[in-house]
Amino acid sequence: MSDQILLRFLSAGLIDVGGDDTKLAKLNETASDLATALKKTPSKTSSFALIAFDPASPEDDPVITEVCDALKKRWPTYINTFSGTPMMVLRAVLLDALVEAASDEKVGVAFVASARNALPFIEASNEQMIWVEAVLGIESRVDARAEAEWAPPDSITPPELKFLAPPAVELPSQALTVDTESLTATLHAAAAPSGAGPNKNRYWPHGDPQNWAQDFGRLAAKAIADAVDAASEDAQNAPVDISGPLKALSHAVAAHVADTLGLVSSATAGLQRRTNLIWWKETLYSPSARVSYRALPASTSGALMALDLYQMVPTFSPVSVAAFLSETVLSLDSVDPKKKQSIGELVSDAIESAELSPLREVACQLIPHPSGRGPVLALLAEQQGKFAIDEFRARVGVPAETALSISEWAAWIFRELQAARATQDVVKTKKSGKA
Known part of the structure; x- marks a missing residue:
């Protein structure tokens, strides 16, 4: 869709390149250059978007300077085509770049979040349809991924047990060898008192056949058993060590169980997340401030x-999560759904509130070096609430008088936090990958 953005601005009569396809190509190339730069430094997404949205964007903003520099590289003589700074052209190029860079879904999160906050309060009626289509297209793609991550699966298929059975253990066999000479002597002794063996029969078969038979049976059995035992002892093999195969099987089973538990945990993460949110909504207790929301001022x-x-x-969270937040805010008795405050007042309150120090700390972590136009979080990071109304518009993109309900204010902050984290995550991942 990104290759059609500039064409839509042309078709709507919002920009004019005098019917010169070469000039349009240079604008497209500039947008691609900016998209590449944005993917490398995604933390600029909100600043790019807030400038692109606003027909009244200041010409001296760092983003405008960056776009002009990029355009000059592709089209050195562009300044001769336009009178003054061509803000509409630059904003169209910015939107084209944002849509192209949003192929990285984390950039898409930041773009959509910024759009949902600022666009309803910016006068851009002649560009409205272009913006709506661009935002909805990116939002539907990002939301589809979020819904998939949050949805519990219908079933869970555990992985197969990965175990390669070892080869069969071969036991070497050895033939039994009986000492015939020794066995003969003992049997001879078992036959009569005159035998040569140590254990002689006490009787003669013709003198006392009954007792002779008993002695012969006992002595003969012992002689044969001793001979077999001696032969077996000689043929005894060394002990067989099967600890290796058993250890391999143990490791395979442990890995299989761990993989299965990981699969179950991942599959049920969405369900657990939803359960935690319901618990949070019902308790109305802040885990960061460790206080009931009912004990605090509404803003x-x-x-x-x-x-x-x-x-x-x-x-990555579904769009419905922001709606869930709004409904949770409205469940407080102190919140009047019809009452609105200016965003300037809300920002000042957030800077002065002791209970919101955790929010300001997070803002400093997410936006450590704010400059030019950016989100409200940048003002919280700087902790500067006393500024002129015209400066607020230049910094945030909407007038300080913009009226928001408390639920809208909560959703605004939530979207900015999500947008900042999305692009911060990208930066951290790239840095850790180089380390």
């Missing part, structure tokens, strides 16, 4: 709920 509760939910869910 503080909304922002704190956004932080706590952000810490409970992964980067």
Whole structure:
């Protein structure tokens, strides 16, 4: 879809290249260059988006400077085609770059989150359909992945046991050899008192046949048994060591059980996550501030709920999670669903609230070096709540007078946290991969 963005701006009469396909190609090349740069530094996604959304973006913003520099490399004489800084052209190129870079779904998360926050409050009626189609296309793809990660499977198929049976143990055989001479002597002794063996029969067969037979049977059996035992002892093999095969089987079974448990854990993660969220909603207790949301001012509760939910869910979360947050906020008695406050006041409250220090700490971690236009989190990271209204618009992209309900404010903070984490995750992964 990204290759059609500039064409849509052309078709709508929003930009003009004088019917020159060469100039359009240079704009497309610039957008591709910016998309490549954005994938390498995805933390710029929100800044790119907030400038691209806004027809009143300041010309001296660092993002505009970056786009101009990229365009100059592809089209050195572009300044002769347009009078002044061609803001509409630059914004169209930015949108094209954002859509192309959103093939990286984490960039897509940041783009959609920024769009859901800012676009409803920015006057861009003549561009509305272009933006709507771009945002919905990316959002549907990102949301599909999130839904798949959250959904429990219908069934779980454990992996096969990976075990290669060892070869059969071969036991060497040895023939039994009976000492015939010794056996003959003992049998001879068993036959009569005159025999040569040590254990002689006490009787003669003709003198006392009955007792003779008993002695002969006993002595003969012993002689034969001793001979066989002696032969067997000579043929005794060394002990067979089967500890190796048993150890291999033990390791294979342990690995199989671990893989199966991992599969079950992964498959049920979505269900466990949903269960935890229901518990959180029912208790209305903040794990970060360790206090009931009911004990806090409404604006503080909304922002704190956004932080706590952000810490409970992964980067990829369905769109419905923001709706879940809004409904949780509205369950508080202190929240009037019809009452709204200016975003400027809400930001000032968030900077001054002691209970929101965890939120400000997270903002500093996610946006360590804020500059130019960016999310509200950048202001929280700087902890600067007293600024002129025109500066607020330049920094955030919407007027300080923009009115939000507490549930909308909570959703705004949650989306910004998700967007910042998505791009931060990409940066950390790349750095760790080089280490």
